[in-house]
Amino acid sequence: MLPQTLLLALAAATLALAGTPVDGGTWVEDHPGFSQQQCAGGSICGNTFFIPTSPNGSTSGSGCSNGHLRAERRYKDDYSSGVRQFGGDFTIKFMSGSRIAIKQTFNGDAGPYFIMAVEQGGRLYSVEGGQTIAEGVAKVGSTVRINTVHDAKSRRFSVYVNGKEMYRDGKAPGGSFYDKIGAYTTSTGTGDLSITWTNVQFWHKA
Ligand SMILES: *[C@@H]1O[C@H](CO)[C@@H](O)[C@H](O)[C@H]1NC(C)=O
Numbered sequence: 763m764l765p766q767t768l769l770l771a772l773a774a775a776t777l778a779l780a781g782t783p784v785d786g787g788t789w790v791e792d793h794p795g796f797s798q799q800q801c802a803g804g805s806i807c808g809n810t811f812f813i814p815t816s817p818n819g820s821t822s823g824s825g826c827s828n829g830h831l832r833a834e835r836r837y838k839d840d841y842s843s844g845v846r847q848f849g850g851d852f853t854i855k856f857m858s859g860s861r862i863a864i865k866q867t868f869n870g871d872a873g874p875y876f877i878m879a880v881e882q883g884g885r886l887y888s889v890e891g892g893q894t895i896a897e898g899v900a901k902v903g904s905t906v907r908i909n910t911v912h913d914a915k916s917r918r919f920s921v922y923v924n925g926k927e928m929y930r931d932g933k934a935p936g937g938s939f940y941d942k943i944g945a946y947t948t949s950t951g952t953g954d955l956s957i958t959w960t961n962v963q964f965w966h967k968a
Pocket residue numbers: 800801802803804805818819820823
């Protein structure tokens with residue numbers, strides 16, 4: 763039998779694997795389901811999202827009509843009010859491509875609202891507007907923690923990178939939103955990319 767202290771240490775280590783919410787206040791965890799979209803040669807295996815260098819020409823499948831490379835998980839966390847938080851860790855396994863969306867906050871009423879993409883060299887940027895979120899952090903093999911906080915009432919949307927707020931939109935639109943993660947080439951983007959998302963969690967503010 764393992765001594766009690768070792769068991770406690772193991773329990774603490776397991777708890778520490780899960781992320782904690784940022785931004786203060788009391789947060790309640792949610793457990794939304796999800797669906798998956800694999801397009802034009804994109805594929806998903808567990809928590810790993812892969813797109814090859816170029817599309818295979820197929821436009822059939824959910825979300826595939828534009829023929830772009832896509833391997834994405836669409837969470838069913840749809841919301842139009844309250845304060846919501848997403849948290850997750852990503853690691854790029856390999857990447858010869860560039861300008862690939864890895865996290866979206868989709869506005870079901872108006873299309874993509876916030877799309878975070880990665881460039882060769884590891885810059886994270888906002889596709890709508892091109893603003894840099896963080897320079898050089900998303901390097902192959904490095905794990906990066908992302909949190910987004912969306913206050914639908916005050917219309918604030920923030921992105922935290924490794925616990926630090928790096929992007930804020932104080933004039934977010936209204937609408938009905940949901941989260942997506944994975945890999946999706948932007949209109950100027952190319953594959954390939956293999957990325958893993960772990961410790962993905964959702965919360966709402968109490
Ligand atoms: C292209 O890839 C998709 C998955 O991303 C697959 O469903 C489809 O069958 C593939 N088409 C061809 C022609 O290989």
